Amino acid sequence: MGQYESEAQLENKFIKQLENLGYQYVTIKDNNELLAHFRAILNQRNKDNLKGEPLTDLEFQRVYAEIVGPKSHYKISYDLRGSINSPVGKISIIRDNGESLFLNIFDVKNAAANTYEVTNQITMMGRYENRYDVTVLINGMPLLQIELKRRGVEFSQAFNQIIRYRNETFKDSLFRMVQLFVVSNGEDTRYFANGDGNLNSKFMFRWTDKHNKWLNEITEFTDSFFPPERLHSILAKYVIFDESHSRMLVMRPYQIYAVEGIINQVENHPDKNGYIWHTTGSGKTITSFKASQLLKQRNDVDKVIFLIDRNDLDVQTSKNFNSYLGAKNGDLAIDRTDDTKTLVKQLQKTDEKLVITTIQKMNNAVSKDYYKNLLAPYRDKKVIFIEDEAHRSQFGDMRKNVNNWFKNAQHIGFTGTPIFKENIGADGRTTQDLYDQELHHYLIKDAIRDQNVLGFNVQYLQTFDAKDVDEKSQADGNSVDKKEVMEHPDRLEQIAKHIILNHRQYTKNGEFNAILTVPNTRVAIAYYDIFKKLQEQNPEGQKLNIASVFTWAANEQDNESHQGQDDVTSRHGLEHIVKDYNQLYGENFSVEDFKDYFNDISMRMKQHHLKTPEQNIDVLIVVNMFLTGFDSPKLSTLYVDKKLKHHGLIQAYSRTNRIDNLNKPFGNIINYRNLKPETDEAIRLFSDGSREAFLAPSYEEMAENFRQAIEKLHDIINQPKDVDNLYNKGEDYISDFIKAFRDVLRIYNKIRVYDEFAWEEFSLDLTAQQYESFQSKYREAVEYLERESKNNKKISIVDDLDFELALIQQDDIDVSYIMGLIQNIDFMSTVDDIIDHSEKIKQQIEQAAQSQLRTKKELLVKFLEEEVPQFAQQANIDILSEFNQFVQEQKEQQFKKMSQKVDVPVESLKYQLDEYKFRGECDSRSITRELSGLSLIEKNRKKEQIMIFIKEIGDYYKALD
Structure with missing residues (x-):
């Protein structure tokens, strides 16, 4: 059958497979029959509650209003999980006699207690007559809608058809209860959550097995996704209602398998810890939140403590946690203060099993005698610690102190970059030493394959000739200080010039931004000053907004390169950076309110709430900050001028690979040091050696x-x-x-x-x-x-x-932009270097989409090829003046050629150009006078030539005069 299988055949085959899985086929023609069917099942399921008296028409209208009324279909999802105002899986109505009644619509805990049915070709009337392919009913409710296309048809057709159905016929019908959609063309299958707003095709997910193997083909997808017990678990546990955004989410398969691995570990191996290895950017937060929520519902768990490093516990994390767990009006609010007393009070509460705090505060609670006495009741109870970023803060004394106090604790860690023997630290322990066993993994190669994150385009640029350094070492009889070479101002300046020249190309003309990471604060300040100097020396050149952030003491101690007086120097350096920042963006920060300065930088790097593109940061210079934990789709490029290896390299590279839009195909990594061996080793270690999956295609x-x-x-x-x-x-x-x-x-x-x-x-x-x-x-x-x-x-x-x-979408690449690139060429370099830079600029001219620039392309390219190389070894060259002179010369040549061709003086042609520029048209009578004495045919021919020439040359040089 293969590629010749029709849509009808595919549909029938799919329904038969569902029947084999235990679904009962029912015939339902339209919305009226769907309502009657749901009403019959609702009466049957609740016959004891109804005391033999089925729902009246008015009572059923109240049921209908409760589940698909103005509160939207999201409410049914929330009630399926259990809400504050009604028991799990039930709704409340008032009967005609005034009595209050709970009706069971969905059994959350027992999958087998629900009824699973399938129907097809339900006809719904709206702007057009719509026939839905296949509908899965649970207890008579249409909770899943499946749209099929024949094999070979573009996959997006099914998705776009669902959009049309939702807009036209879902409203005011029982189909507002749909929780999930499945779309398939037989060969490729996806699932995604329903929602009131616009659906996004980026959130269509593939289903996989536990080992992340795609189950794309409709038959294998159905066998794994649609068994009633699995489908029930997705609806009852893994559909998440985001309260703050009023939207419904569904977890990806690897997130579901991770949560199930955690639950299994707690249930069947309570004496063993465990860890989840999910790569950076794959959504570990929502996975850990869901695991926390389900664990706190267990009777064999006394307390669930979600443990976060203080640096990670930001406002957004707190809001997300409360929102995913359905918190309202302060419920489950995260205590973000440094007050250990507040934490202890939370731990003492018996009515709330979930506590979210930092490891620093927990360490304080178990280290002081006063608090120990208060926490004594929990010393031997079953406590589950969910520990985010397990590789970072769980290896020191604080973790040991917590372990020594909670004797019956079980630790579940999350990490995107585990510690192995190859990248082991001073602690001497690996992630497995600390957490016993891996419960699930989802590697960066898997995330790139699934298009959850981008791959990387990695370049290595040589900034000095290592051979020359080695020869100098042998000649002098002394080893050359390579650190001095790497940090030499001349080298840093060459790198800064390269960034200024190429940054717009790397970042889609500033649509995205970049980080430059350096070895220490001294180099950070040096780079900042060099960028500032270069841009001040060339005010007409390409302008980049440069910022920097670092802690002046901690980073320097880590790098063992500065002590004493240098601390003051770095503080002063940061002070003048902050002063420039305030002037550029109209702010009023100081080194003392460093946190506010840091948060403002974070906002600008994410391009949140920026009034104009000029408020963006183009390049942020850092030592260690922003290289872990910072997620921004607008960050596309990492300039690297420091040593990176193992998990540090992967973490830093991964800042650039968050998906944004079609203009960001991968993360750009520009290495100014030879990190290829370190990159290859990190790929081997953290991506199962899958170099092809990690890197962009050649x-x-x-x-x-x-x-x-x-x-x-x-x-x-x-x-x-x-x-x-x-x-x-x-x-x-x-x-x-x-x-x-x-x-x-x-x-x-x-x-x-x-x-x-x-x-x-x-x-x-x-x-x-x-x-x-x-x-x-x-x-x-x-x-x-x-x-x-x-x-x-x-x-x-x-x-x-x-x-x-x-x-x-057209790039904002105009003549001014190209001239800025030309001005940034280092004309004191060799002719070959200048030609290389000119070739890159010519590529940008070729790639530009604006018609305005296309008309100037020939002139700009000619200037780059014929004139620019002649400026080699000339200091303080005025490129704008040279270009304007070149333009005038080119224009003069064109006037002379046309003058000879039509036998009209150059001055007359220039007069016509002035008239065209002033009035928008030539002086026709004046042209006729210039051509007197010619035959009518010849006069008309030359007149047309002149008018075309004037219009073309006027438009051609319009933006260059």
Whole structure:
């Protein structure tokens, strides 16, 4: 059957498989029959409560209003878990006689106590008649909706169809109770949570087995996901209601398996600890929250203590925890003070089994005699510690003190980078030594594969010739201080110039930002001063907002490079950095209120609440801060000028790989030291040696993919102008063009940031000009389909396409931007170096999308190729003046050529240009007078030539005068 299996065949096969799993098939034609069916099951399930008197019409109306009324379908999810105002799995109504009644709608604890059914092709009437493919009913409630497409059909069609159904016919129907959606084309299957707001296709998840193996094919997915006991566990335990955002979430499979591993460890191995190895960025927080919630419900657990390092317990963590657990009006509020007395009071409460605190405060509680006496009742009771970031704060004396006090404690740790023998610290213990055994793992290779995080594009740039250093060592008879070489001002300045020159390319012209990490505070201050000097020396050049943050004592002690007087120097250095920061952003921070300064930097790096893009930080210089625990999708690039290895390297690299949008294809790592051996070792250690999964594809691979995408485009259309003919053929032909060119767009968005990329390499297949023309045709095609969808009553193909217009958003790369890059060239370097920099700038010109810049491309490229290399070894070169002079010379040459061609004086042509610039048109009569004596035909021909020339040269030089 394979690829020829129809949608109907796929649907029937799927329903048969559900029946084999224990689902009962029922025939339900429309919403009225669905309501009647739900009412019948509700009466049957509650016959004892109803005392033999089924619900009247008015009473059922009250039930309906309670579960699908103005409070939205989210309320049913919340009630399924149990709310403050009603028992678990029940709703409350008032009967006609005034009595209050609880009705059981869902048994949360016992999966077998519920009824599981499947139906298909329910017809719902709205703007259009919609027929839903397959619906799973639990106790008569439509809690899962499945949309199927035949094999080979674009997967997004099923997702977009669900969006349309929700908008058109879910409202005011029992389908508002749907908790989860499943979409499949037979070969590829996803699940995701329902919601009142816009659904996001990024939150469609694959289902896997415990070992993270994809179960994509609909048959294997169904066998694992749909057994009633598994489906019940997902709905009863792993659908999460985010109270603060009024949205529903569903956990990913690896999160579910991790929680189940923890529960199993507590239940069956109470004398053993355990740890979860889930890579940075995979959502460990929500997993640990859910584990805490389920553990506190167990009768064999006396207290659950969620233990966090003080540095991680920020305001957002507190809000997320309360929100995920359904806290309202202060319930479960996290105590964020440093008052140990408050913690002890929380521990003494018997009505709340869950406590969230820091390891520092817990250490205080078990170290002081006064508090020990108060905590004596818990010394031998069953206490579960959930410890976030297990690799960081759980290896010292504080952990030992806590262990010595709680004799019957069980510790569950979470880490993205475990400690192995290879990266063991001074403590001498590995993560396994501390936590006994791994309960589940989800490695960075898995997260990249699942597109939960991005891969990395890692570059290694040589900043000095190591051979020269070694030769100098042998000649002098002394070893050269390589630390002195690495921190030499000349080297730092060259790196700063490289960052200024390339930063806009790495960060999509400032849409994203970057961190520069350095070995110590002295180097941080040196870099800051160099950036400041370079930008002050070249005020017309490329402007970057540079900031820095560090603690002036702790970092220096860690690096063993500064003591005594240097502490004062670093403090003073930070003071002048903060002063500049205040001036740049209009703030009033000081070193004394360091926490507020730190938080403001964090906000700007995340680009939260910024009024304008200029309020962003382009490059943040750090020593250790922001290299762990800082999550921001807007951080795309890490400049590295320090030693990194093992878990420290992975943690630092992982700051850049949070998914944002299509303009961020991977995290950029720019190493100014040779960290390739350390990178390869870290990949081996933390990603099971999967180098291919960890790193972005090579340029050669990307280039081949680009050629294949172009070839597929040409199978459909050869030239941009040919797209116009598709409109006469129908929407399907336009759709094929959109899909083909969309693939070209996707790959171009990735390959464009590689240093090796140049359009000339692909010009035989697709020129830069053709690409830009196709972009215009692509946008026109999208607009046409959207317009047709609105104007026509029939369902348009527009619903089945992902247009991804973000891929053709134009970069803000104009003439001023390019001139800024040229000004940043170090003209005291060699001619070869200048040519290399010029080639990079030419690549940016080629890649720019603006028509305004395209018209100037030839002139800019000519200036870079013919003029710029001549400025080598010239100090204080005024590039703007040189360029303006070059422009005038080029313009003069064009005037002279045209003057000779039409036999009209240059001065007359310049007069026409002035008229065109002033009035928007040429002086036609004056041109006629200049051409007197010619035949009418010749006069008209030359007049047309002159008018075209004036318009072209006027538009061409408009932004350059």
